[in-house]
Amino acid sequence: MSIxxxxxxxxxxxxxxxxxxxxxxxxxxxxxxxxxxxxQGAHAEEITRRMSHLSLAQVYAxxxxxxxxxxxxxxxxxxxxxxxxxxASLQSKNA
Numbered sequence: 001m002s003i004x005x006x007x008x009x010x011x012x013x014x015x016x017x018x019x020x021x022x023x024x025x026x027x028x029x030x031x032x033x034x035x036x037x038x039x040q041g042a043h044a045e046e047i048t049r050r051m052s053h054l055s056l057a058q059v060y061a062x063x064x065x066x067x068x069x070x071x072x073x074x075x076x077x078x079x080x081x082x083x084x085x086x087x088a089s090l091q092s093k094n095a
């Protein structure tokens with residue numbers, strides 16, 4: 001007989017892990033990382049193949065978190081992209 005999992009325990013936040021971003025509990029893998037693959041067209045099963053340390057339930061929990069908190073995750077992704085282009089610009093100026 002299997003034990004039921006409280007899905008509310010699959011995603012956590014901690015200031016010491018991922019700068020307080022939502023992560024999949026016990027993995028250090030951010031929801032954002034799963035979302036990037038999802039937005040590239042990978043479905044949940046493909047994500048678990050690419051990130052074999054995650055279960056299908058964990059991937060679906062990350063995707064559910066994203067869909068329930070889309071503005072938060074999209075803002076985080078946008079900030080990261082802006083920072084990337086800033087650094088790339090500085091690097092090209094110094095080359």
